[in-house]
Amino acid sequence: MHRKCFFLIILSLVSFYSFGEITPVLIAGSPEPTIRVRVSKSLKNVIISGTDLNRTFHIGNQKKSFSGRKKIKFNCNLFGKNERFKDRGPTLLASLNSMTGLVTVGDKKYMGTVDIVSSVGNDSCDVVQETKLEDYISGLLAKEMNSAWPIEALKAQAVAARSYALHKMETDHVSKNLGRVAHYDLESSEKHQVSGTFFDITRNTDLATSETMGEVLITPSGKLTPIFFHAKCGGKILRPDQVWSNAVSGYDANPKGDYCHGHGLKDWEKEVTYERFVSFIKWLQKKKLIKVSNKITGHKKIKILKDDKDKNHMRLYWGDLHIVIKKPLFRRYFGRVLFPSNNFEMNWSSPKKAFLVSGSGLGHGVGMCQLGALDLAKKGWGYRKILAHYFPGHRLEKAY
Incomplete structure (x- = not known):
C-alpha cells in the first residue's frame, strides 16, 4: 500500500x-x-x-x-x-x-x-x-x-x-x-x-521513490559527493569548478547537453546598463575575483571581445586594461532574474546604450539537466542510463 x-x-x-x-x-x-x-x-x-x-x-x-x-x-x-x-x-x-x-x-x-x-x-x-x-x-x-x-x-x-x-x-x-x-x-x-x-x-x-529506495550516486572510490541538478542546461553542461571554483570528485567531464531544446523556454534576452556594468567590474576587483594590475576607477570605454555561449569566460577591455571574467560571476552578482543561467553571450548595443545578453537554459548548469532527463525518458531511457549519462564519474550504490 x-x-x-x-x-x-x-x-x-x-x-x-x-x-x-x-x-x-x-x-x-x-x-x-x-x-x-x-x-x-x-x-x-x-x-x-x-x-x-x-x-x-x-x-x-x-x-x-x-x-x-x-x-x-x-x-x-x-x-x-x-x-x-x-x-x-x-x-x-x-x-x-x-x-x-x-x-x-x-x-x-x-x-x-x-x-x-x-x-x-x-x-x-x-x-x-x-x-x-x-x-x-x-x-x-x-x-x-x-x-x-x-x-x-x-x-x-x-x-x-x-x-x-x-x-x-x-x-x-x-x-x-x-x-x-x-x-x-x-x-x-x-x-x-x-x-x-x-x-x-x-x-x-511514491513509485519512483520506492523503486529506487536507498540508492545514491558515489564515486568509483566509494565517496559520497554533492549531486547537482538544474532545470535546463540550454545545450551546455558545466562542472562544479567552472561555476563555483571548487572541484568536486566525479565531475571530470562535461556531458552532452543537447536533449532539452524541445522543452521549456528555449532562449532568453536581458539588458545590463553601462552604469550597472561599471559597478559590477568594481565589485569584482574589490572581491579579488579578477586579476588586474591597476585599480579600476571612474568610467572608461568598455569593449567586449568576440563572445559566444560556448565560452565560460568573457574577455573585455576597460580602457587599455585587459580583463577576463568567469561567466558565473555575472549570475552571482546580478542574480537569477537578470541571468537565468550561465550559458550566455554579451554584446554592446549602441542604440540602446546597454549591454545585450542572449542566453539559453535555466539554472547553474551543473549535473543533471531535468528537462534533458525528461526528453531521454520519453525516448525510452531508463533511470540508470540517464544517470550514467549526466554523472559518468559516479556509480549507483545502495546506502540502506
Missing part, C-alpha cells in the same frame, strides 16, 4: 470520529535515516494543529499529550524578550508529532515531527520538519520535477535528490558553514532542494 493511501485511511477515520565529500557511513541493510528540513524561517507566529498531538518543550523537558483536535500557537517574537534566550543562538524550543503521522503548520500538512527553532536574534521562529528520508524524497519529486513526467525521469531525480540530501546530512554541511548548530540538515528552497508536503505525494512520486 502506498504511504499516501495509508495516511488517507487514517485521516478518514479521524474525521469520522472527530561541495566537500565523504566516504559513506550508511551501508545496505542500515536503517532508513531521518532528515531535518527547514520548511519556513523567520516567522513571528507559528500555528500548529493536528489530532492527538504530542508536544515537548525542550527547555525543561516538559511533555504533554492532547486528545482529539488541538491548535497551538507560538508567539515567536516573545522569545527574544525572555532573558533565558537573550544570549543564546538558535535554540530547539519545541517538537510536535501526532498519532496520525501528520502535523499541520498553517495550512500545510507535514509527515513526521515538526520542530520549532528560534531564529538568529531570537525574535522569530524557524519551522523544521523531521521525517524519513524516503517520505521526503517522495514529496520533493513533485516540486523539483512534474509528478506527471515519465517514471524513469522521476527515478533519476529521486536518486539525485537522495544523494544530495545524504551528503548534506553526513557532512553536517549547514552547521559547519554557519559555524554553529543549525538544527536542520538542509532547507526547502532553491539554495538546496525544494521539498513538498504530504499532499504533494502522488502514486508516481
